[in-house]
Amino acid sequence: MIPVQGFEGATVAVLGLGRSGLAAARALRAGGAQVVVWDDTPRARAAAEADGFEVRELNRESAFDDVACLVTSPGIPHLYPAPNPATAAALKAGVPVDNDIGLFFRSFGADFDRFERPPRVVAVTGSNGKSTTSALIHHILTASVRSSQLAGNIGRGVLDIDPPEDGGVVVLELSSYQTELARALTPDVAVFTNLSPDHLDRHGGLGGYFAAKRRLFAEGGPDRCVIGVDEVEGQFLAGQMAEGRADDRVIRVATHKLTGPGWMVFARKGFLSEWRKGRQIASVDLRDVAGLPGAHNHQNACAAWAACRSLGLGPREIEAGLRSFAGLPHRSQRIAEQGGVIFVNDSKATNVDSALKALLAFDRIRWVCGGLMKEGGLAALEPGLNHVAKAYVIGREPEGFALQLGGVEAELCGTMDQAVARAAEDAQPGDVVLLAPAAASFDQYDNFEKRGEDFVANVQKVLAKG
Incomplete structure (x- = not known):
């Protein structure tokens, strides 16, 4: 567990008691907060009460008189198509709204002074491929005998992971629901796979959906950005994050050949190529990698390759990880x-x-x-x-x-x-x-x-x- 910092002695409300909500409530309690909870489901409320939490109906503005922050689960709307009544009450009362991802980033680096090599966070977002890309990064790290934990939308709840080891990596899959609301977003490496229309009612249209993804980069200030540039939104984002064409803090990823002086990883006709400063650094034939069939998975492989290179892994150990990856259930x-x-x-x-x-x-x-x-x-x-x-x-x-x-x-x-x-x-x-x-x-x-x-x-x- 990652105890939540910054709310010692304060009252924090948690709305929604699924996996992420319960983990947030427990992590807040472990950090010294007084936690009140609510869920529309009687069974969930009863389970939380049995776990020692105070159950408080949060649909009234007066419910937030003593509350410092409301923490909501990803599936609960806070703006479009209409705010959840409890969220609306919190906003009307002037109470800040956050989620477990924001709590994680505000708490994760609390005791980094004890590490010789600080742990790092890789955060992956995008419309498609983010689960496979996240799992693939985690698999490559693990196969290379690096300490890695997989969390967020895949693996464990983000506040439910183990305290990181020296030099360990936490790989997070983040949806637009999570990146849109989190009050803190500070990954070391941020990955954007691609963009296609999805969840448009929740974000008020395609522009709002892209803006939610973009927050991971614009708000987070990552040391390295891995950005899929097959769509115009990715090209725009890469242009915003880079100081110029040769700025290798941005690694461009594509399913077609890229050119220029920067750092890029692309897959064309089944071959992955890494180029930097106008020179090819590495190449891998992906056509016989059974766990990554098709051009879309080759794009995922490029994103994972770029993220792992950002973490200091060499081409040979990354290639070995790609070849031993078995794929994810329900995804090709x-x-x-x-x-x-x-x-x-x-x-x-x-x-x-x-x-x-x-x-x-x-x-x-x-x-x-x-x-x-x-x-x-x-x-x-x-x-x-x-x-x-x-x-x-x-x-x-x-x-x-x-x-x-x-x-x-x-x-x-x-x-x-x-x-x-x-x-x-x-x-x-x-x-x-x-x-x-x-x-x-x-x-x-x-x-x-x-x-x-x-x-x-x-x-x-x-x-x-x-």
């Missing part, structure tokens, strides 16, 4: 192969951009897709549809989804078991049965993990039948 996860047919679980492809990247990673696809469509429709999938032999559409309203798939042959399956069974029946050697829904899971599942687990279970059931 190769789960089985039988009769020349490969089965891949990419349930995390919840938006059109991530699904398109999954489609472009394989040549002939039996595509399991569908669910709760997001704003904007499916038109942006068009460049990948020629990779699809047939679509097998799930979800409560598969008809509407299938109508947006252009000329792709589509079968309305509705349920995962029927979609997997039909795709496996139709598949020929060389085909890939791919779950990349291009939609949220909430019409049929609690989350994308449950959807992916259902896909895996049904693949195993089909393969067991022979």
Whole structure:
């Protein structure tokens, strides 16, 4: 645990008692704060009360008369589309609002005088690939016998990690919900993977969404910035953070060749290249790295490479880490192969951009897709549809989804078991049965993990039948 500093003897309110909320409440208590908590769920309130916390309904302005700060969980809106009533009450009462990420950064360096080599923090944000990039950085560090902890949106709660070791690294995956609200953001290395439309209602549009990501860099003042420049927003951010073209405090990352005097890492036709001061420093063939299939994962590899180089690792040990990386569940996860047919679980492809990247990673696809469509429709999938032999559409309203798939042959399956069974029946050697829904899971599942687990279970059931 990382005890929260700066609130000794003060009353702090915690809103939302999921994983991050409970960890924040305990870390605040460990730092000497008086903690009051609230959650809309009676079971969560009862569990917190049993843990010794005072439960206080926070929907009234008067509830904040003695409160120094409100700490909210990531899923609770504080501005758009409308503030949560408790957050609105805090704002009206003039009480500062923060989250566990802000508490972490204000507390993490409290006792660094005892270290010979201070610990460092790598923070990764972006629309797609941030989980894989974060996990890959952590894996490379661990494989290179460096002390590393993985936290934030992946791994452990950020305040629930162990006190860092001398020279240790904490790798954080941060969503826009977290970077937008955190009052302190001071990573040593900040990584921006890419940007595509997502969570637009929460951020008041694409500009607000990008602004939330940008705070990690503009507010945080990292020593090194690793920035994906495939989109104009990344190019803009890199330009804002660099003093000039040769400023190697910024490492530009792309899925196409980059030129110039600066520091850059790019992947082109499956080959990763690192260039600095106009010279190639290293090159790696990624085409046979099983845990990182497709151009989108090659972009993740470039970002992880750049972050690890910033931490002082050499090309050979980073390459060894890339090759031993097995991938993450539900993210281009190769789960089985039988009769020349490969089965891949990419349930995390919840938006059109991530699904398109999954489609472009394989040549002939039996595509399991569908669910709760997001704003904007499916038109942006068009460049990948020629990779699809047939679509097998799930979800409560598969008809509407299938109508947006252009000329792709589509079968309305509705349920995962029927979609997997039909795709496996139709598949020929060389085909890939791919779950990349291009939609949220909430019409049929609690989350994308449950959807992916259902896909895996049904693949195993089909393969067991022979």
